[in-house]
Amino acid sequence: MSRQIIVAENAGFCFGVKRAVDMTVEYNNKNNTRVYTLGPLIHNQDVVKSLEEQGVFPIKGEELSKLQPGDTIIIRSHGVTPEIIERLKQTGAKVVDATCPYVSSIQRKARKYYEEGYQIVIVGDPDHPEVIGINGWCNNTALVTKDGSELNNLHEKVCVLSQTTEKISNFEKTLDRVSRLAGDVVSFNTICSATSERQSSADEVSRIVDLMIVIGGKHSSNTKKLYEICSENCSNTLLIENAKELTDDVIIDSRLKRIGVTAGASTPDWVIEEVINKLKSDNK
Numbered sequence: 001m002s003r004q005i006i007v008a009e010n011a012g013f014c015f016g017v018k019r020a021v022d023m024t025v026e027y028n029n030k031n032n033t034r035v036y037t038l039g040p041l042i043h044n045q046d047v048v049k050s051l052e053e054q055g056v057f058p059i060k061g062e063e064l065s066k067l068q069p070g071d072t073i074i075i076r077s078h079g080v081t082p083e084i085i086e087r088l089k090q091t092g093a094k095v096v097d098a099t100c101p102y103v104s105s106i107q108r109k110a111r112k113y114y115e116e117g118y119q120i121v122i123v124g125d126p127d128h129p130e131v132i133g134i135n136g137w138c139n140n141t142a143l144v145t146k147d148g149s150e151l152n153n154l155h156e157k158v159c160v161l162s163q164t165t166e167k168i169s170n171f172e173k174t175l176d177r178v179s180r181l182a183g184d185v186v187s188f189n190t191i192c193s194a195t196s197e198r199q200s201s202a203d204e205v206s207r208i209v210d211l212m213i214v215i216g217g218k219h220s221s222n223t224k225k226l227y228e229i230c231s232e233n234c235s236n237t238l239l240i241e242n243a244k245e246l247t248d249d250v251i252i253d254s255r256l257k258r259i260g261v262t263a264g265a266s267t268p269d270w271v272i273e274e275v276i277n278k279l280k281s282d283n284k
């Protein structure tokens with residue numbers, strides 16, 4: 001059976017997640033300390049388990065008293081508030097900051113414009129760790145909105161920022177509303193292109209294949225979005241977490257001449273490679 005496997009560009013880890021995982025592994029290999037991550041480093045069970053096997057364990061915010069001087073604590077790519085950084089330092093543990101540089105840049109903007117007297121508006125999900133972290137950099141005074149529709153009575157000076165994974169249409173709607181309500185508006189489209197690039201390459205590949213496979217966590221919002229996009233183009237789209245979920249009927253189906261593969265932002269290369277190898281295993 002001859003079969004073509006097309007892997008979408010930008011599948012899997014984005015720059016910020018890869019950087020956080022690499023920093024953690026490298027730090028753990030070079031240092032003989034106990035290493036913890038503040039919460040699971042990424043939303044992928046395989047990766048968290050693999051890190052645990054290497055001796056890196058997630059710790060919850062309410063468990064910080066477990067940290068001892070000499071331990072190491074890693075801040076995830078989502079970033080945290082300055083108060084959390086201070087609390088981590090007070091434990092005596094070494095703090096390694098793996099906040100994605102794109103997120104750090106938003107945090108700096110939030111602080112700068114807050115200090116200059118601007119009211120900060122963040123377009124995003126108020127419960128998302130990245131948004132909670134950014135809000136901390138303006139003293140937790142930000143208004144967090146989905147699309148600006150509920151905003152009223154804003155200050156005269158407003159600075160609009162965005163969660164990195166937000167939709168551009170929500171940012172634009174918010175900016176439009178804020179511009180009508182405030183006199184001095186500064187805005188930064190801080191949406192990260194990693195998400196849209198991953199989505200557009202998955203969109204392209206899923207149009208030309210007999211089967212599209214999306215690899216990622218079933219609860220990961222960016223993976224679910226990839227699945228939706230691919231399903232619109234290819235009715236034969238599967239969402240799997242890893243190669244173990246790939247069934248034999250798919251592997252041996254000779255009608256599947258072209259198979260596309262993409263993966264969510266928290267899926268490491270080795271999980272993608274295992275899926276590709278399994279697809280090739282009966283490709284004789």
Ligand code: SF4
Binds near residue numbers: 102192
């Ligand atoms: S999606 Fe963008 S901002 Fe978020 S971690 Fe990845 S590279 Fe950084």
